[in-house]
Amino acid sequence: MPEEERPLVGWSRVADSPEILETIRKNKRWSLGFALFLTLLFPAGFLIAGLVSDAMPLNEALIIGSGLGFFMLAISLWRFAKMKRRTWDGVVVKKLEKRRYERDDDGPSQSYMEYIVLIRTDRGKKKKIVERKRGGEMYDYLEIGERVRYHPVLETYEKYDKSKDEVIYCNVCRRRNPIGNDRCERCKNLLFK
Numbered sequence: 574m575p576e577e578e579r580p581l582v583g584w585s586r587v588a589d590s591p592e593i594l595e596t597i598r599k600n601k602r603w604s605l606g607f608a609l610f611l612t613l614l615f616p617a618g619f620l621i622a623g624l625v626s627d628a629m630p631l632n633e634a635l636i637i638g639s640g641l642g643f644f645m646l647a648i649s650l651w652r653f654a655k656m657k658r659r660t661w662d663g664v665v666v667k668k669l670e671k672r673r674y675e676r677d678d679d680g681p682s683q684s685y686m687e688y689i690v691l692i693r694t695d696r697g698k699k700k701k702i703v704e705r706k707r708g709g710e711m712y713d714y715l716e717i718g719e720r721v722r723y724h725p726v727l728e729t730y731e732k733y734d735k736s737k738d739e740v741i742y743c744n745v746c747r748r749r750n751p752i753g754n755d756r757c758e759r760c761k762n763l764l765f766k
Contacts, residue, residue, distance in 0.1 A: 583733040584722055585765035588660075588744070596745055596762055597726055601656070608649030615641035658725040662733075663694040665715050673705070688712035692721060702730070710749065714742065731765045741766065 587593055619638025623631035669689040676682040688709030690702040700723070702711045711730060715721060720733035729744040740749050743757035744765045750758055757764060 583720075583735070585731060587763045587765045588724055588731075590763060592763060593745070600745075601653075604649070604652070608645065611645040612642045612649070615639075615645065655728075656726045660722060660724055661694045661696070661698075661700075662720060662722050663692040663700060665690055665717050665719050665721060666693045667691040668712060668715075668717060670709075670712075690715050710742065710747075714738075714740070735766060 616638035619634040623629050623634025671687045672684055673687045674682040674684050685705065688704040690712055692700045694700060704710065704712055722731045724731065724744060727744050729747065731744060735741060735752065738752050741752050741764050742749055743760060743762060745762040746757060746760040748757050748759040750764060754764060756762065
């Protein structure tokens with residue numbers, strides 16, 4: 574379908590507002606700082622443990638600390654790469670509930686619900702939202718047939734038609750807000766209305 578024929582009227586322009594863009598920049602800086610902190614914390618912590626404790630030899634401490642530091646760095650780089658993906662639009666095509674089981678090491682298995690929302694993008698790709706062990710916020714919020722937009726830098730979803738909703742989720746902190754609010758009750762950022 575050509576770009577000019579697609580119904581994009583309901584998408585919020587808040588995502589491109591200077592205020593939200595500055596919030597995104599601040600969040601990225603904070604995330605980068607935290608990632609660097611953890612990347613350095615593990616090698617430094619294990620180095621100190623190797624120097625002070627007789628229980629762990631220094632060479633073992635350096636290997637473990639460096640390995641964990643590189644692991645944290647890899648996770649952070651993967652997350653930052655995901656943020657650079659392009660925004661996409663799609664339609665909710667199916668919703669599923671599945672009971673899953675998780676076995677504890679020392680006890681019987683525990684059951685929990687997994688809530689799945691399947692989305693077909695405008696380019697024909699399949700995407701899914703999987704929520705585990707929670708209330709299934711997006712599962713309850715999105716209906717089959719509704720258009721959604723994914724904002725990868727925030728890792729959140731926006732509905733095209735919010736006119737029948739009583740609530741709206743903040744795209745910055747994910748807090749559930751009354752639809753009448755213009756700003757989030759928790760983080761005070763603009764809501765994508």
